[in-house]
Amino acid sequence: DAGITQSPRYKITETGRQVTLMCHQTWSHSYMFWYRQDLGHGLRLIYYSAAADITDKGEVPDGYVVSRSKTENFPLTLESATRSQTSVYFCASSESPGDPYEQYFGPGTRLTVT
Amino acid sequence: AQSVTQLDSHVSVSEGTPVLLRCNYSSSYSPSLFWYVQHPNKGLQLLLKYTSAATLVKGINGFEAEFKKSETSFHLTKPSAHMSDAAEYFCVVNHFSGGYNKLIFGAGTRLAVHP
Numbered sequence: 001d002a003g004i005t006q007s008p009r010y011k012i013t014e015t016g017r018q019v020t021l022m023c024h025q026t027w028s029h030s031y032m033f034w035y036r037q038d039l040g041h042g043l044r045l046i047y048y049s050a051a052a053d054i055t056d057k058g059e060v061p062d063g064y065v066v067s068r069s070k071t072e073n074f075p076l077t078l079e080s081a082t083r084s085q086t087s088v089y090f091c092a093s094s095e096s097p098g099d100p101y102e103q104y105f106g107p108g109t110r111l112t113v114t
Numbered sequence: 115a116q117s118v119t120q121l122d123s124h125v126s127v128s129e130g131t132p133v134l135l136r137c138n139y140s141s142s143y144s145p146s147l148f149w150y151v152q153h154p155n156k157g158l159q160l161l162l163k164y165t166s167a168a169t170l171v172k173g174i175n176g177f178e179a180e181f182k183k184s185e186t187s188f189h190l191t192k193p194s195a196h197m198s199d200a201a202e203y204f205c206v207v208n209h210f211s212g213g214y215n216k217l218i219f220g221a222g223t224r225l226a227v228h229p
Contacts, residue, residue, distance in 0.1 A: 033216075040123075042204055042219035043158075058216070090157060094215075102148065103217060105158040 003027075006091050006106040013081050014114055021076045021109050023091030031094040032074040033058075033103060034066065036087040043090060049074055081113045116141045116209040120220035128228050133177075133192040135223045137205030140186065146208035147188045148217070149179055153201045161203070164188060175199070200227045 004025040013019050023032065030051050035043040035058075045058030047066040055066050063085060065077045078085055088110050092103040121136040139145060149161040162173025169181045175198075179190045188205060205220040 035219075040221055042221045043217075044219070045216055048216065092158075102160050102163060105150075107157045 004091060004093055004104055004106040006089075006109050008109060009107065010110050012112045012114060015082060016080050019078045019081050019111065021078075021089055021091075021111070023074045023076070023106060025072055025074075025091075025093045025104075027093060027095065027104075028071055029093035029095045029104075030071070031096075031103075032068065033092040033094070034064070034074070034076045035090045035092065036060065036085075037090060037108070038087050046076065046089075078111075081111075083113050085111065086113045087111060116145060116207045116218050118147075118205045118207045118218060118220040120203075120205050120223050122223050123221065124224050124226070126226040126228065127195045129197055130194050133190070133195045133199065133225065135190040135203050135205075135225065137188045137190065137220060138186050139188060139205070139207050141207060143210075147179075147181065148206040148208075149173065149177070149188075149190050150204045150206055150219075151201050152204065152222075158204065161190070195225075195227045197227050197229070200225055 007022045033048045034046040037043050044060050049055045049068045052071050068074050088108050090108050091106040094103045117140045119138045147164040150158040151161050152158045161177050162171045164171045164181045172178045177192045202222045202224050204222050207218050209216045209218050
């Protein structure tokens with residue numbers, strides 16, 4: 001399917017487990033982003049990537065790891081999940097770093113850590 | 115540093131009445147500003163964007179926003195609300211740092227539309 005997809009859409013895991021959230025886009029966009037959405041905070045940037053093998057921290061990177069070996073994929077890993085990481089996670093992509101630009105969002109993954 | 119403040123966390127209107135969602139921004143340079151909408155259990159969709167061209171920006175579904183530099187505001191309006199407008203709305207400013215563009219989101223305004 002064309003566009004940006006995320007999997008799984010819903011995930012329940014236990015504290016201390018490793019969890020990987022997947023993001024895939026079919027536009028060959030250079031830039032990809034991971035956000036978390038929590039009540040009262042809007043969306044906060046976790047990590048972003050300017051191209052394959054180039055990643056950098058966003059506003060709230062602690063407890064998360066990313067990789068980008070291929071342009072189209074940008075997985076987000078919680079190495080040891082904590083209850084504070086219960087959230088809705090959105091992946092986004094963008095074709096250009098220039099200003100102005102817009103980002104295209106996936107449908108989100110709702111993660112619950114028990 | 116760039117930031118946005120959405121002045122209302124919840125707005126409730128009746129169907130057919132005007133909608134006003136307020137947003138103030140802070141930016142050290144001329145910003146790019148966006149409004150995104152999120153319907154329940156859905157991803158975010160771009161409503162409109164301001165990119166230093168016309169100060170009155172028209173978006174999808176009858177929404178528009180006016181950039182007012184003197185007031186550092188970018189309020190979202192619609193003349194007549196529809197039930198399908200019920201959603202969460204995010205005001206967003208572009209932040210250029212370290213050679214990259216990043217989006218800074220407001221906390222969101224939840225719009226309820228009553229019959």
